[in-house]
Amino acid sequence: MLTIHADSRGRALAVEGAWIAAAGPSAELTAALPAARVRRWPGILTPGLINPHGDELLEGAYHPDPREADALGTEPLTGGARAALAPDEARRGASARRGLQRMLAHGTVGVACADLRSRAVRDAVHRSGLAVVGRPGPPGGTPALDPYACGLPVEFAAPREPGSPARFAVFDVRDEADLAERGAGTCVATVIAGRLVHRRR
Incomplete structure (x- = not known):
């Protein structure tokens, strides 16, 4: 099933199976893919x-x-x-x-x-x-x-783009600076191989 994951800043990823099918502004993706299920998350999408x-x-x-x-x-x-x-x-x-x-x-x-x-x-x-x-x-x-x-520079996975594995996270923060200040405990969702493997209750 095709699923669009959209964040609060209007960015989105369309996921089909274990792969990223499309990436871009959420308004554009939802218009282009009207049959897709849409998951809207608070915060920002990152590569994880x-x-x-x-x-x-x-x-x-x-x-x-x-x-x-x-x-x-x-x-x-x-x-x-x-x-x-x-x-x-x-x-x-x-x-x-x-x-x-x-x-x-x-x-x-x-x-x-x-x-x-x-x-x-x-x-x-x-x-x-x-x-x-x-x-x-x-x-x-x-x-x-x-x-x-950890006291080390934080490393993110490779950027998500069409054709890459659907492997990313969503953090309930305003931006990357807010994430660095508040930490990864702000995670609301983690997706691996297209599967929602963590969702904050």
Whole structure:
């Protein structure tokens, strides 16, 4: 089904299947494609973010299950706290899946990884549809679900244009400067391979 995603600034992307069919002003796209379903979002459409700490957040951290929140909290556990859990492969995969969902909620459409050693984690990343960007070594900065909190320059995925993969995010902010100030917690929607994989309730 053809779907037009339009933001508050009048920009829009038409998505068909896993691909961008058209890009341009929302008024022009809706007029040219009258049969398309239209989703209107508050804020701005962007290509989506690349999280630079894929290894650290998906293999080097444990993302507690909501049922563990009373004992473990809700933030990713790293270092000694994570090591004390000694997660087996199944638990490591479940943690990675929760971590990936939390990344999607921050407008992440790709992760930079040096070497994911756990098969369960690799499988979770593959199933999520996130793009994997190679990296030569530790990127520095502080691992965080919000790339704006990492202390590194923020990297966006490639610009969306007709024929490119439908992989983008929408943030409820006025513009890119407001996004940099308020961070990726303002994400209202993330689309990967044409699928709405995160929507703020």
